[in-house]
Amino acid sequence: MKTIPVKFEAEGKWISAKIGVDETTINLPEPINTTILIKSIDDVQQKKNIITISVEENIYRIATVPKALVILKRVILMGCSGYRLRAYFMSPAIRGGVMVNDAEWEKGAITVLKTGIWFVSQNHQICIPVADVAAIEQTQREVQGTEKEVVKIDHVETGDVSTSFVLCPPTTLKVLYNYLTDATKGISLEGELDPLSSQVAMLVYSGMDTHSIEGMLEKSPRDIEAIYDRMLGLGLVEVVQTRREVKLTTKGVRFVTEAVKPPTL
């Protein structure tokens, strides 16, 4: 059993301690004094150097240095109760529509948990939060000169839309696709967008502001507002800023009139 120096949360305080970790258990000392069976862990989340482990109703928070965190996460992700299979992954492969230059296939595993899809390889542990998944698709991609079936995951990553790929044997790929589709079913689109609204969605995706969208599609602010309302109703967008249209009062007109007068000598 390895011992890892950590801080863990107990009774609202952070306790410095050494915890014991092996392939099947994590031992948390006093005051929690608990042995967590790794196979009973049903979710893991990470924020900076803190991981939150869920075992049914129980939540454990552990903070440690990055190197130790990598070891701890690896043990958990390879042994926990999530759906897991050996696979090759490329994450991210595309960011904002531009291929990531040094993207390459990594051999490892994919673990699907309640809140995240984790890719684990020798060098990387990458989490795509389920809430950030925009689309799951089974598609073809060229791998070493031959067309292979892959699962494509579109996800939002620090404001950028990114795409990752998973490659595994055809027999398990369909199972993975179905599992991921099920795990992310909250993102499926209920209702359809007409072609104009789809164009607006594409322009928002590309980073265009409302004024540009009105100009590009030659539509009035009212038309675009109506489309935004539909998209808001479908949960496709959120309001980040409300702009106001104003007109000058008499006082304002007087100010402008005065401002353009030549200076008196």
Added chain:
Amino acid sequence: MGRILVVDDTLFMRTLLKNILFSGNHDIVGEAEDGEDAVEKYSSLQPDLVTMDIVMPKKNGIEALKEIMAINPKARVIMCTAVGQEQMVKLAIKTGAKGYIVKPFQAPKVIEEINNVLKS
């Protein structure tokens, strides 16, 4: 800042690309809606860079790229493609394309890629 020729068979995509490039302080010197038009405009306008759609009528993006590379072997052409067209992209890169962007795309990343190719 570069002088750019935008090639795409849909007005919507051309307008979107033009807006993105304009916001990146680039000049749009022309636009073409098929491969044939692209080659003609490349010869007459001699842009610093071309954004080239792959699937187009009359002459596709790969054929147009070949002809542009024959006119100017140092031409900078960035292919615009949809996911799943990797085979076409590979062919385009072999033919001389300097980069490619995947639809749908986000403005800052496109500008970054275009600036990188212009610097090269």
